[in-house]
């Protein structure tokens with residue numbers, strides 16, 4: 179993987195494992211609501227997951243919605259197939275860049291489109307095209323559910339690890355033309371594109387004390403991957419090894435604070451909206 183690839187994370191087995199454990203944590207953070215409770219699941223027949231990664235969300239959703247005698251269609255899209263599962267079963271998978279229009283066969287096809295964690299991937303100017311492309315593949319009346327971990331997670335009055343992460347992410351993402359306030363951007367752009375009943379919600383891991391250990395581990399993994407990588411890409415340190423050393427020192431500080439009861443929470447931001455029934459393409 180090149181240092182200047184637009185995508186910041188790697189795509190190897192370790193990274194796939196990290197995405198899958200993060201998925202399990204995030205589902206718990208939302209109180210096990212894989213699909214937002216205001217979305218009527220009994221009407222869902224077709225679901226797309228964009229930037230699907232390992233396809234873990236889609237796999238869980240297909241099990242959650244499984245009912246005898248009802249056939250549903252599931253399709254995962256990603257700009258790279260590197261992390262696609264080897265045995266996707268009945269789930270369809272395609273390589274597609276969300277900022278490009280989808281092939282015509284997908285237009286007006288989906289009751290629900292899910293997107294999660296593109297904060298470090300999309301440039302700020304690309305959100306409008308991305309959301310328009312999603313609008314076009316939804317059926318009239320279909321739902322968008324877009325989830326991000328963004329600036330909201332990196333706000334703290336007293337945690338120096340969070341201060342450092344916020345400083346680094348804000349600086350590096352801005353330098354790359356990306357948007358640290360991703361969920362606010364999706365909330366705003368989806369209304370401009372034509373979505374209605376748009377809501378933006380925050381789920382905080384501290385609502386469930388049982389999640390502390392997994393949340394602490396997740397942040398350590400983010401420091402080792404995203405933080406180290408962004409430090410290096412933005413030239414804030416001299417090379418990969420220096421970035422790794424700085425990341426390990428920050429992890430040590432983070433874990434020490436966690437031992438003293440100062441675990442930071444993760445906030446999952448969720449934007450939900452509906453394409454109007456009267457929408458025409």
Ligand SMILES: C[S@@+](CC[C@H](N)C(=O)[O-])C[C@H]1O[C@@H](n2cnc3c(N)ncnc32)[C@H](O)[C@@H]1O
Nearest residue numbers: 197229230231256257258274275276294295299
């Ligand atoms: C942080 S991973 C999240 C994966 C998955 N959504 C999850 O929550 O586990 C981001 C994914 O977005 C994909 N991606 C990045 N830019 C994309 C684009 N323009 N269109 C489609 N997928 C993209 C990456 O290849 C990667 O699989």
